[in-house]
Amino acid sequence: MAEYLRQFLAPEWLAYLVAALVHAFLLVNVLAVSALVFIWLERKVSGRIQDRLGPTRIGGKFGWLQTLADAIKLVTKEDLRPAGADRMLFLIAPYVGFIASFGAYMALPFADNWVAIRLNVAVFFILAVLGLEVFGVILAGYASGSKWSLFGAMREAAQVVSYEVPLGMCVVVPVLIAGTMDLVTIGQMQAGMFTQWFVFHDPFTFIIFGVYFTCATASVNRAPFDLAEAESELVAGFHTEYSGFRWSVFFLSEYGSMFAVSGLAAILFFGGWNGPLPITHWLGLADATNPVLHYLGNFLGLVNFVGKCIFGVTFMMWVRWTLPRLRIDQVMTTCLKYCTPIAAVMFLGAMLWTYFIPGGLVVPNNYGPVREGQLIPAVGTYPSVAPAESDKTASTRAATAIAQAGPGE
Amino acid sequence: MDAINFSSLLFWLFAAVACIFAVAVVLSNNIVRMAFYLILSLGATSGLFFLAGADFVGAMQLMIYVGGTLVLLIFGVMLTVKGPFITMKTSAGEWILAAFVGGSLLTVLLAAATSVEAWQRPAERPAGTQVTATRLGLALMGARVDKLEESDATQRGGMSGYLLPFEIISVHLLVVLIGSAYLARPKRRASNHENQ
Numbered sequence: 001m002a003e004y005l006r007q008f009l010a011p012e013w014l015a016y017l018v019a020a021l022v023h024a025f026l027l028v029n030v031l032a033v034s035a036l037v038f039i040w041l042e043r044k045v046s047g048r049i050q051d052r053l054g055p056t057r058i059g060g061k062f063g064w065l066q067t068l069a070d071a072i073k074l075v076t077k078e079d080l081r082p083a084g085a086d087r088m089l090f091l092i093a094p095y096v097g098f099i100a101s102f103g104a105y106m107a108l109p110f111a112d113n114w115v116a117i118r119l120n121v122a123v124f125f126i127l128a129v130l131g132l133e134v135f136g137v138i139l140a141g142y143a144s145g146s147k148w149s150l151f152g153a154m155r156e157a158a159q160v161v162s163y164e165v166p167l168g169m170c171v172v173v174p175v176l177i178a179g180t181m182d183l184v185t186i187g188q189m190q191a192g193m194f195t196q197w198f199v200f201h202d203p204f205t206f207i208i209f210g211v212y213f214t215c216a217t218a219s220v221n222r223a224p225f226d227l228a229e230a231e232s233e234l235v236a237g238f239h240t241e242y243s244g245f246r247w248s249v250f251f252l253s254e255y256g257s258m259f260a261v262s263g264l265a266a267i268l269f270f271g272g273w274n275g276p277l278p279i280t281h282w283l284g285l286a287d288a289t290n291p292v293l294h295y296l297g298n299f300l301g302l303v304n305f306v307g308k309c310i311f312g313v314t315f316m317m318w319v320r321w322t323l324p325r326l327r328i329d330q331v332m333t334t335c336l337k338y339c340t341p342i343a344a345v346m347f348l349g350a351m352l353w354t355y356f357i358p359g360g361l362v363v364p365n366n367y368g369p370v371r372e373g374q375l376i377p378a379v380g381t382y383p384s385v386a387p388a389e390s391d392k393t394a395s396t397r398a399a400t401a402i403a404q405a406g407p408g409e
Numbered sequence: 410m411d412a413i414n415f416s417s418l419l420f421w422l423f424a425a426v427a428c429i430f431a432v433a434v435v436l437s438n439n440i441v442r443m444a445f446y447l448i449l450s451l452g453a454t455s456g457l458f459f460l461a462g463a464d465f466v467g468a469m470q471l472m473i474y475v476g477g478t479l480v481l482l483i484f485g486v487m488l489t490v491k492g493p494f495i496t497m498k499t500s501a502g503e504w505i506l507a508a509f510v511g512g513s514l515l516t517v518l519l520a521a522a523t524s525v526e527a528w529q530r531p532a533e534r535p536a537g538t539q540v541t542a543t544r545l546g547l548a549l550m551g552a553r554v555d556k557l558e559e560s561d562a563t564q565r566g567g568m569s570g571y572l573l574p575f576e577i578i579s580v581h582l583l584v585v586l587i588g589s590a591y592l593a594r595p596k597r598r599a600s601n602h603e604n605q
Contacts, residue, residue: 128468
């Protein structure tokens with residue numbers, strides 16, 4: 001986008017600045033608006049699950065504006081600071097968590113090439129940045145100078161550090177199948193029918209998606225893994241001492257990271273912006289040479305992607321209001337005795353599957369870039385992706401080199 | 410106004426943040442604040458890596474160093490908390506010793522850094538190359554991608570690769586983890602039967 005702007009804006013730095021500001025503005029809006037919608041949705045979903053209506057008064061029949069009313073109430077609340085708190089860390093902690101949650105969006109593509117920064121290691125980057133969100137929680141818990149807060153923070157720390165392990169293993173599997181950590185390329189590879197989605201690639205990825213979603217729920221600190229808040233035991237856990245705007249920043253980042261992990265799941269397992277049927281291809285909107293049609297196609301992709309994310313978040317809400325909260329030892333058992341071994345075995349299985357049946361069992365891919373060893377369609381309708389090319393040749397050559405050297409090397 | 414170079418500006422910004430908070434780590438007395446400053450300093454360093462186009466190393470820096478500091482912070486709080494907030498007093502002797510060790514390391518590093526000629530002028534990336542982590546990953550798997558251009562076919566087969574050192578480090582880390590878990594577990598007398 002900066003290159004495009006440079007045609008109109010004379011100094012180079014101005015073009016870059018404007019491009020950066022536009023990206024940042026859009027992403028902040030994604031975060032804020034999605035939180036606005038999801039908080040309303042959470043109230044409605046919880047209401048329905050508990051056999052009541054949820055908010056109905058503000059903003060018409062369905063209470064659309066409930067979140068806005070909540071927000072105004074929160075902003076007008078007094079900003080309390082406990083006398084015994086570590087003042088600087090107490091004030092800064094909510095924003096630390098928010099920055100981490102926001103940072104993940106920089107590398108998350110919303111449609112084909114609609115991404116703020118196209119990173120070669122986007123998967124890894126998102127995992128690394130989302131892992132930092134726990135800092136906000138720990139700092140908040142510690143700096144509050146309250147034992148409830150500290151207990152909550154310590155639980156959160158133990159939980160997040162443990163769940164990073166199986167989460168990383170689950171994410172590696174689609175990366176292994178795709179042969180790249182670039183989220184845009186991973187999404188493009190799943191173009192076509194829904195059978196191209198990595199969740200249907202082999203039985204192992206199907207199971208590992210379940211493990212991924214469990215670990216992702218735990219890593220974003222949602223019920224049934226919300227021990228850090230545990231209002232029945234710890235008052236409100238790490239945010240006991242917070243009020244008003246700072247308190248709402250915690251929730252903004254929580255909903256932000258829920259959306260981010262759902263988006264990651266959508267791209268890694270559910271085809272990202274590619275719908276279950278290749279409608280954009282049938283309508284001829286996937287043609288990259290025509291900017292207007294391509295934009296329309298990408299917009300359909302965006303709708304698809306956001307729909308999948310909303311589905312993921314709604315699923316998390318459903319789980320939250322259905323299952324009871326786990327105890328800390330049950331949380332650790334789930335992670336170390338179930339998630340980690342299952343993820344390891346599925347990783348091994350997926351590896352063997354891609355080694356012995358590299359083409360998969362079902363239809364060839366007519367629409368996206370072809371994976372290594374996949375059945376090659378007679379007529380490719382998708383232009384080959386240039387950046388993946390250099391990667392592929394390098395890896396093929398290395399593979400040949402290893403094969404030549406033989407095992408006794 | 411055309412002279413503003415964003416790369417240089419961001420470089421100075423990240424470098425300044427890294428240095429300022431590194432000094433703040435030394436000057437602070439509160440262990441949690443120290444860890445927080447360390448996180449900011451390391452985060453700024455990863456920003457420098459991203460600026461240099463080394464996305465993989467930058468993400469690694471975030472994951473390993475910043476995540477490692479997280480564990481450090483937790484242990485710092487868990488093992489040292491007696492009152493609500495901990496402050497550590499540093500004696501004059503410790504200051505002198507630390508200044509001596511740190512100063513000599515800084516001297517060595519500065520001498521080494523300024524003597525490398527290639528770093529003193531900006532390098533241009535050769536056109537058409539794309540930075541990817543693929544070669545790095547393949548090297549860890551045992552293939553020496555940098556040897557593929559070798560004219561001698563027998564030399565091309567991968568040489569040694571980094572697989573063996575990688576495995577040795579992994580096993581070593583595992584041993585350390587098991588050992589520390591063994592040392593850290595509570596001692597039980599033989600007469601005490603285990604209660605869950």
